Amino acid sequence: MIFRIFTAMLSVVIFCFSAPAIANDESWTDRLAFKSDLRLRYEGIEEEGERNRDRMRIRARIGLDAKIQEDLSFVFRLATGGDNPVSTNQTLDGSFSTKDIGVDLAYVDWQVNDVIAINAGKMKNPMFRAGSAPMIWDGDLNPEGIAAKFGSGMLFGAIAAFSVDERSTEGDSLLYAMQAGAKVGLGDASKLTVGLSYFTYTNTIGYEPFYKAKPRGNSVDGDGDAYIYGYKNIEIFGQFDTEVMDWPLRLYVQYTKNNEVSVEDTAYSFGATLGSVKKKGDMQFVWIYQDIQADALIAAFNDSDFGGGGTDSKGYLLRTKYGFSKKAALGGTFFLNQIDRFQGTEHDYNRVQIDLEFKFN
Numbered sequence: 001m002i003f004r005i006f007t008a009m010l011s012v013v014i015f016c017f018s019a020p021a022i023a024n025d026e027s028w029t030d031r032l033a034f035k036s037d038l039r040l041r042y043e044g045i046e047e048e049g050e051r052n053r054d055r056m057r058i059r060a061r062i063g064l065d066a067k068i069q070e071d072l073s074f075v076f077r078l079a080t081g082g083d084n085p086v087s088t089n090q091t092l093d094g095s096f097s098t099k100d101i102g103v104d105l106a107y108v109d110w111q112v113n114d115v116i117a118i119n120a121g122k123m124k125n126p127m128f129r130a131g132s133a134p135m136i137w138d139g140d141l142n143p144e145g146i147a148a149k150f151g152s153g154m155l156f157g158a159i160a161a162f163s164v165d166e167r168s169t170e171g172d173s174l175l176y177a178m179q180a181g182a183k184v185g186l187g188d189a190s191k192l193t194v195g196l197s198y199f200t201y202t203n204t205i206g207y208e209p210f211y212k213a214k215p216r217g218n219s220v221d222g223d224g225d226a227y228i229y230g231y232k233n234i235e236i237f238g239q240f241d242t243e244v245m246d247w248p249l250r251l252y253v254q255y256t257k258n259n260e261v262s263v264e265d266t267a268y269s270f271g272a273t274l275g276s277v278k279k280k281g282d283m284q285f286v287w288i289y290q291d292i293q294a295d296a297l298i299a300a301f302n303d304s305d306f307g308g309g310g311t312d313s314k315g316y317l318l319r320t321k322y323g324f325s326k327k328a329a330l331g332g333t334f335f336l337n338q339i340d341r342f343q344g345t346e347h348d349y350n351r352v353q354i355d356l357e358f359k360f361n
Contacts (some may be wrong), residue, residue, distance in 0.1 A: 031068075036062040043057055074108055077106075085211055118148050137295055155181070155182050162199065193241070196236055217299045217342075275287075280341055286319035
């Protein structure tokens, strides 16, 4: 089924681009760039008071970047994982049943000029994530709507409007986000990135939690059916990149506050990454600490693994990775967390992930 969908999509792209390609004496194959990857994962979850879990998971993605013209591209990607907005993992269970696959990316990228780029559709997250940390946005989250990105010299920024939940009989929920920052060179091998973000959701109070109506740590009414707070956040972040004995080193910190509540309203994260895996023999080590209060942010869209996903959690994320080659790597991630503090039932949540990753492009 994946092959049929991808072939049909490719046929449309070829049809649309064949005339311009001939006119410009350029083959349509020169306008397409394919990317694909596969991750095999073992995962063990140990939660205090719950039965331990062990499972196997896969993540498979295949996509293309089609150059429509010099300043305009179309990006499309299919991925496993069903409809989960913050995970493309697919658990291997269900008595060998056929696994779900869906549209992970589908957007146009228009480079208006040397300063401005506009994305529209289901796109990669346009917001800069300090340290690539998942405190606010999960790395797999691909929002839907329109965004403009800016970059000139050391300054950068983004402004976006995303559709979160369209309702036929009630008000829609939208996400508006803005970000501005600067990247300052500090010598030959060091750089400091600092910035400020603002993001706000419309129509949350009285509406059911996003994605399958699960609060995931956010405060809801007595029946558990609806949010009781709004979410309007300021984020401050900083990231420092340098080298230590030819090893890339990244230090970061970020802080956010929800201005619509007066308790359980803040989240912060800091950490370090040493090394980078790009070729055979490369190694990487990651250390992150996060503290995310219950209503510091919308719980549906941050890390799906830390604390089991959502808010009302704190603790450590430890990761290591080794490159067997330019195309294959072995990694391990460990989560040592405490969850459900605001609910008054704080307990331990530990998770281990062993990953074998392959890239085919």
